[in-house]
Amino acid sequence: MQQTGEKSPNVFSLEEQFQAKIDNDVRIEPKDWMPESYRKTLIRQIGQHAHSEIVGMLPEGNWITRAPSLKRKAILLAKVQDEAGHGLYLYSAAETLGVGRDTMLEELHSGKAKYSSIFNYPTISWADIGAIGWLVDGAAILNQIPICRCSYGPYARAMVRVCKEESFHQRQGFEILLTLANGSPEQRAMAQDAINRWYWPAVMMFGPSDADSTHSAQSMQWKIKRFTNDELRQRFVDMIAEQVKVLGLTVPDPDLKWNEARGHYDFGPINWDEFWNVVKGNGPCNKQRLNARVKAWEDGAWVREAALAHAEKKAARAVQDREMQAA
Ligand code: BYC
Numbered sequence: 176m177q178q179t180g181e182k183s184p185n186v187f188s189l190e191e192q193f194q195a196k197i198d199n200d201v202r203i204e205p206k207d208w209m210p211e212s213y214r215k216t217l218i219r220q221i222g223q224h225a226h227s228e229i230v231g232m233l234p235e236g237n238w239i240t241r242a243p244s245l246k247r248k249a250i251l252l253a254k255v256q257d258e259a260g261h262g263l264y265l266y267s268a269a270e271t272l273g274v275g276r277d278t279m280l281e282e283l284h285s286g287k288a289k290y291s292s293i294f295n296y297p298t299i300s301w302a303d304i305g306a307i308g309w310l311v312d313g314a315a316i317l318n319q320i321p322i323c324r325c326s327y328g329p330y331a332r333a334m335v336r337v338c339k340e341e342s343f344h345q346r347q348g349f350e351i352l353l354t355l356a357n358g359s360p361e362q363r364a365m366a367q368d369a370i371n372r373w374y375w376p377a378v379m380m381f382g383p384s385d386a387d388s389t390h391s392a393q394s395m396q397w398k399i400k401r402f403t404n405d406e407l408r409q410r411f412v413d414m415i416a417e418q419v420k421v422l423g424l425t426v427p428d429p430d431l432k433w434n435e436a437r438g439h440y441d442f443g444p445i446n447w448d449e450f451w452n453v454v455k456g457n458g459p460c461n462k463q464r465l466n467a468r469v470k471a472w473e474d475g476a477w478v479r480e481a482a483l484a485h486a487e488k489k490a491a492r493a494v495q496d497r498e499m500q501a502a
Contacts, residue, residue, distance in 0.1 A: 189208050189210075190210060192208075193207075193208060193209060193210060193213075194396075197326050197396075197397055197398050200326075200398075202326065202327070202328040202331065203326050203327050203328060204328045204329075205271040205272065205328075205329065212393075213397055213399075214272050214273070216390065216393070216394060216397070216399060217269070217272055217327055217330065217399065218269055218272050218274045218279075219288075220390075220394075220399065221265055221268050221269040221272075221330055222265075222266075222269050222274070222279045222282070222283075222288055223288055223289050223290055223291075224265050225261075225262045225265035225266045225269060225279065226262075226279070226283045226288055226289070226290035227290040227291035227294065228258045228259070228261040228262035228265060229258070229259065229262040229290075229468070230283075230290045230291075230294045230464050230468060231258050231290075231291065231293075231294045231311075232255050232258045232259060232262075233294065233464055233467055233468075234294055234296070234297070234298040234303070234307065234460075235251060235254065235255050235258075235298065235304060235307060236255055237298050238251060238298060238301060238303075238304050239251055239252055239255065241301070242301070242304075243301055247351075250347055251304060254308070254343075254344050254347065257340045257344065260340075261337045261340070264333040264336070264337065265330075265333060265337075266279060267329075267333070268327075268329040268330045268332075268333045271329045280472065283465075283468065284465070284468060284469050284472060286456060286465065289454065291380060292376065292379060292380065292450060292453040292454050292458065293311055293314075293376050293377060293379075293380045294460075294464060295453050295458030295459060295460045295461045295464060296372070296373070296376055296458065296459055296460060297459055297460055300365050300368065300369060301351075301355075301365070302351070302352065302355055302362075302365040302366045302368065302369035303369045303372070303373065304348070304351060305348045305349070305350075305351030305352035305355065305366065305369060306348065306352065306366075306369035306370055306372070306373040307348060307373065308344050308345055308346075308347050308348015308349065308351065309345060309348035309349045309351075309352055309418070310348070310370070310373050310374060310377040310415065311348075311373065311377055311380070312341050312344040312345040312348060313345045313348075313377075313411065313414065313415065313418075314377050314378075314380045314381065314411050315341050315380075316338060316341045316342055316345060317407050317410050317411050317414070318380075318381065318407055319334050319337060319338050319341065320334075320338055321400070321401035321402055321407075322334045322401075323335050323338060324398070324401055325398065325399055325401075326397055326398040326399060327399065330399075349418070349422075352366045352369075352370070352422055352424075353421070353422060356422045356423055356424055363424075366422070366424060367424050367425070370419070370424055370425075370426060370427070371427045374415075374426045374427055374428070375427070375428075375445070375446065375449075376453075377411070378408060378411065378412065378442075378445060379445060379446075379447075379449070379450040381404045381405075381407050381408040381411065382404040383404060383447070383450070384404065384405055384445070384447075385403045385404055385405045387447075388403070388404050391403050391404060409439055409440075412431070412439075412440050412442050413439055413440050416431055416433075416440045428442055428443045429443065430442055430443030430444075431443065
């Protein structure tokens with residue numbers, strides 16, 4: 176028996192065992208012990224991710240009634256429905272951590288919980304739907320593929336299907352822009368204008384630079400994040416710089432230049448004032464987006480009440496049936 180108070184080399188604290196599992200790439204599952212701060216970080220990130228999917232339906236939803244053909248309309252409708260599905264998987268993944276969906280939605284509606292900055296920009300032309308698919312879903316794929324290897328099982332598993340669908344979304348966006356780029360001069364100008372407006376907000380989507388990222392270091396240690404914001408942003412810039420050549424269009428960055436020594440594209444300064452302004456609620460559409468979500472929640476109250484009443488009635492009938500069988 177140890178009397179000295181020294182720690183035995185074979186005794187590990189719960190934190191140490193937890194980190195050892197993570198270091199060995201063993202998934203953390205809902206019933207496993209986890210530090211409270213790990214749980215909170217996941218609830219924050221998965222909740223915000225779910226909100227982004229749901230709010231992200233709004234800018235594109237704006238074009239469902241005005242899509243230029245039946246085929247385009249059907250494709251856009253399916254895409255927007257996919258985003259709703261992503262939101263639902265993600266709310267379910269967050270619920271495994273002990274938070275209720277109503278609580279998460281309350282936090283979204285009160286402005287306490289964030290959602291991605293990108294969805295606070297307006298969709299003013301059909302080409303914006305192409306730009307969102309290509310740039311925004313393209314950024315989402317780069318960010319989310321590593322989350323398929325996130326240390327928390329339910330989040331990682333939810334991300335597998337999400338990524339498959341996002342890759343279809345990106346291709347549909349690119350195809351819209353390619354069609355416009357090969358169309359009339361007006362259509363080509365419309366595609367270029369959409370890229371000009373969506374490019375920088377998409378670059379910002381990856382979050383603040385590593386020096387200003389509050390959560391990155393801890394989230395990397397816990398393998399919630401596998402790459403830093405700046406690493407993913409660089410991958411995005413490199414990918415888009417090549418793909419835009421296929422469109423025969425340009426991105427609005429005069430400093431974009433291949434750097435042979437780094438093996439990456441150099442790019443111009445990011446307007447962080449704009450990013451933080453949007454994150455703080457002062458972007459072009461923040462109020463409109465939040466109002467739309469609150470209205471949808473309030474308008475849907477009767478559906479929730481009816482579903483609850485139905486469930487109660489069913490449960491009461493089941494009790495009655497059991498009593499009758501027992502009698
Ligand atoms: N917008 O320490 P950091 C989609 C906040 S869905 C707003 O680096 P973290 C799609 C951050 O929350 C796209 N806020 O944070 C859907 C933190 O504030 P709090 C959404 C942002 O978490 C429909 C503070 O800044 N994707 O693609 O380590 C249609 C400091 O940041 C943003 C996800 O949610 C932003 N862009 O890293 C089409 C992916 N960036 O919380 C497409 C999952 C940062 O302390 N999430 N902030 O108040 C992540 O990978 C990470 O949460 C982030 C941020 C990389 C976004």
